[in-house]
Amino acid sequence: MRVILWLLFCAGVAYPAELGEKAGPLDLTTLDGRRLTMANYGERLATAVVFLSARCDASQRAAATLARINQQHRLGGVLLVGVFPNAAESGAEVRRFAQHLGLVFPVYRDPGGQAAKEFGAEVTPEAYLLDRQGTLVYRGSVEGLAGAVAKLAAGKPVDPSHVPAEGTPIGRPGPPRTFEDRFGSVWFSSELIFEKIPDAPAHHASTIAKAANGDLLAVWYGGSYESSDDQTLFLARRKKGARAWDPPQALIRDSLQPPGNAVVFRDGRDRIWIVWARMEGSRPVRRGGGWGETRLMYRTSEDHGVSWTQDRPMPADARGLPRNVPVLLPDGALLLPMGERGGSYTLRTADYGETWVRSILIAGGGQPTVAQRPDGSLLALMRRRPRIMQSESHDGGMTWSPAAPSALKNPDAGIAMTRLSNGHLVLVFNDSETARTPLSMALSLDGGQSWEQPLVLEANPGEYSYPSVIQDSDGRIHVTYTFRRYSIKHVEMDEEWLARLERPN
Numbered sequence: 001m002r003v004i005l006w007l008l009f010c011a012g013v014a015y016p017a018e019l020g021e022k023a024g025p026l027d028l029t030t031l032d033g034r035r036l037t038m039a040n041y042g043e044r045l046a047t048a049v050v051f052l053s054a055r056c057d058a059s060q061r062a063a064a065t066l067a068r069i070n071q072q073h074r075l076g077g078v079l080l081v082g083v084f085p086n087a088a089e090s091g092a093e094v095r096r097f098a099q100h101l102g103l104v105f106p107v108y109r110d111p112g113g114q115a116a117k118e119f120g121a122e123v124t125p126e127a128y129l130l131d132r133q134g135t136l137v138y139r140g141s142v143e144g145l146a147g148a149v150a151k152l153a154a155g156k157p158v159d160p161s162h163v164p165a166e167g168t169p170i171g172r173p174g175p176p177r178t179f180e181d182r183f184g185s186v187w188f189s190s191e192l193i194f195e196k197i198p199d200a201p202a203h204h205a206s207t208i209a210k211a212a213n214g215d216l217l218a219v220w221y222g223g224s225y226e227s228s229d230d231q232t233l234f235l236a237r238r239k240k241g242a243r244a245w246d247p248p249q250a251l252i253r254d255s256l257q258p259p260g261n262a263v264v265f266r267d268g269r270d271r272i273w274i275v276w277a278r279m280e281g282s283r284p285v286r287r288g289g290g291w292g293e294t295r296l297m298y299r300t301s302e303d304h305g306v307s308w309t310q311d312r313p314m315p316a317d318a319r320g321l322p323r324n325v326p327v328l329l330p331d332g333a334l335l336l337p338m339g340e341r342g343g344s345y346t347l348r349t350a351d352y353g354e355t356w357v358r359s360i361l362i363a364g365g366g367q368p369t370v371a372q373r374p375d376g377s378l379l380a381l382m383r384r385r386p387r388i389m390q391s392e393s394h395d396g397g398m399t400w401s402p403a404a405p406s407a408l409k410n411p412d413a414g415i416a417m418t419r420l421s422n423g424h425l426v427l428v429f430n431d432s433e434t435a436r437t438p439l440s441m442a443l444s445l446d447g448g449q450s451w452e453q454p455l456v457l458e459a460n461p462g463e464y465s466y467p468s469v470i471q472d473s474d475g476r477i478h479v480t481y482t483f484r485r486y487s488i489k490h491v492e493m494d495e496e497w498l499a500r501l502e503r504p505n
Helices: 002-010 057-076 091-100 116-117 144-155 495-498
Strands: 027-031 035-036 046-051 076-085 108-111 126-131 135-139 188-192 204-212 216-223 232-238 247-254 259-266 272-279 294-301 332-341 343-349 365-372 378-383 387-393 404-411 416-419 423-429 439-444 455-458 464-471 477-483 487-493
Touching: 002 343, 027 108, 027 116, 046 057, 046 116, 046 144, 076 144, 076 188, 076 365, 108 332, 116 404, 126 144, 135 144, 204 294, 204 477, 216 259, 216 404, 216 477, 216 487, 247 259, 332 378, 343 365, 343 378, 404 423, 416 464, 423 464, 423 477, 439 495, 487 495
Parallel strands: 046 076, 076 108, 204 259, 204 464, 365 416
Antiparallel strands: 027 035, 046 126, 126 135, 188 487, 204 216, 216 232, 232 247, 259 272, 272 294, 332 343, 332 365, 365 378, 378 387, 387 404, 416 423, 423 439, 439 455, 464 477, 477 487
């Protein structure tokens, strides 16, 4: 009988390998065109040979199952080997298929289809499981392979019943195709905006915006110490395409009425605004004092922050301190989050800053950050120990629900949130109840109903606080924050850095 089967095989008639038979050496071709003979079955518990095609929908769908089998059993002595039997598929095409779908096991070509004939494979994907002696214990679908491998790894007998494979006939793979890289790439960079500013050793409360010409602008206050007479509002610029920041320039300095918290942003007409708090209490004051007696001022720029108008007061009922960048609503209105003693509120303008309307007060949290949810409602998060407080608005920010604690920790320090272009939310905060370290970032895919596991930006001892966060038109996320009060740090990343925590390896 064996002689007859051998003669039929030589005549070009392929017969399926039978369960219980032993596989011989398998001649394969590496992706760079070199010959390789696989015969080392005895070096491991089992070998799963899976015939695949880079031009096959079913093979692409099977990739996740194969990745899971490999992850669960590779350290237990089970080796997956992918074999691509269609001569039309080049090594480069096969490599792209495997890399983009996260197949981290050996893959080879079988351009003459010899290996497929020896196993009797007829479609892709089709799987064959060999034990340590090279004996075939399973043949059929990839879904059935998962159970067969689990039983073999557990020392249990493998069900001998045949599980038919369904897919694309070998030898008829169809045209080349493109498919999305499942894992993509990540982008991340960081730098101190400056090393040292003469006569201004302590720096805090930064904010960031991107001008219409592509320049990044960062604004913060610095001086001898917080609330000092020499406290100054600084601006630094990173020109479009540059990696380094220009030396900071002093924008506002007044020893009798020093500038405090500020926020820089771009409006719907591409003007740059700085809204800032002028400290108007009597002097001298203690370090960190004077924040309760401030007046809200603003200035604008028509040339991307090169020159500025005179400073003007905001409406008389706009009291307190700015902290976070405003939200540009779909109807063109601008919503500026504000904090004052006793709570938070928002200022809304529908005429590019000519007039402002104040919302009701949200008691129970300060220095709000606001983002619009995909359903059109607004979410406000506010600083407060031991948990960030949250509120929502369904009328464009004029009325707000009572503040309630979220699940997010807070040591009563500044927070910042923004909505990404795809509707996801990003929050930067101190993930602690007691300290301004660590500084972390969290992603929400459901409008702030839940948050992904935070990623840590800074975890060393020291203060890393008062973040500001935006996303630019290129999709890059920019964060600035206080770096130990010595400097302001800028971090830039894409959303993949937050979402793709590990590439298969």
